[in-house]
Amino acid sequence: MVAVLKIRQYRWSDLDAVWTLHQIGLAQVGLLPGDGVYYDDDFPRISEVYLADRGDFLIGEVAGSGIVAMGGLRRVDDQTAEMCRLRVHPEYQRRGYGAQIMEALEQRAGRLGYTLLRGDTTLQQVAALELYRKSGWRELRREVRGDTVVLYGEKRLNAEVSRLFSR
Numbered sequence: 349m350v351a352v353l354k355i356r357q358y359r360w361s362d363l364d365a366v367w368t369l370h371q372i373g374l375a376q377v378g379l380l381p382g383d384g385v386y387y388d389d390d391f392p393r394i395s396e397v398y399l400a401d402r403g404d405f406l407i408g409e410v411a412g413s414g415i416v417a418m419g420g421l422r423r424v425d426d427q428t429a430e431m432c433r434l435r436v437h438p439e440y441q442r443r444g445y446g447a448q449i450m451e452a453l454e455q456r457a458g459r460l461g462y463t464l465l466r467g468d469t470t471l472q473q474v475a476a477l478e479l480y481r482k483s484g485w486r487e488l489r490r491e492v493r494g495d496t497v498v499l500y501g502e503k504r505l506n507a508e509v510s511r512l513f514s515r
Contacts, residue, residue: 350443350444351410351411351413351443352410352411353408353409353410353416353417353443353444353445353448353449354408354409354410354411355406355407355408355409355448355449355452356406356407356409357399357404357405357406357407358394358395358398358399358405358406358407358418359407360394360395362407362415363391363392363394365414365415366391366394366407366415366418367388367391369415369416369417369418369435369437370388370391370418370433370435372435372437372438373435373436373437373438376438377470377472377473378472379470379472379496390420390422390433394420397422398420398421398422401422401423402423402429402460403420403421403422403423403429403460404420404421404453404456404460405418405419405420405421405433406418406419406420406421406449406452406453406456408436408445408448408449410440413440416436416437416439416440416445417435417436417437417440417445417446417448417449418433418434418435418449419431419432419433419434419435419449419450419452419453420432420433420434420453421453421456421457421460424466426461427461427462427463427464428462428463428464428465428466429457429460429462429464429465429466430465430466430467431450431453431454431457431465431466431467432467432468434446434449434450434453434467434476434479436449441475442475446475446476446479447479447482447483450479450483451483453465454483454503454505457505458505458506462505463504463505464502464503464504464505465485465502465503465505466500466501466502467480467485467500467501467502468498468499468500468501469498469499469501470496470497470498470499471496471497471499472496477499480501483503484503485501485502485503486501486502486503487499487500487501488500488501488502
């Protein structure tokens, strides 16, 4: 039986656990500081970058295990948000937790009035690629950065659902 994932909004006291999960997720696919893909300047400012600017940052917890998943929603413009920082601890992957965080972020984006989500991942992040494809995202383009291929994608949110949630 798969343990229940409790999803909630980020709190400042989560920073150390979120930072650790981020580093574990990058190391798992071989991404390192200075590779042209890695950046982390938003972590000390999650409240400012995500929560205070019409975005969100969600945490997924499993009872007795703490934070095992996370994902952010960052405002790009009035209609578009970027889904980023989607991570699931390697010991908790393949349980649907990434899909749950992604679905919660998509619903939140609709409630915030966004009609388009954008995001990126790398070819090394095979599980993320599959999750984006299964969730209806479409690839826009690819870009080579050093030894890494970055894929950019987007997903249109159901306009009717977005309008219903924005009331």
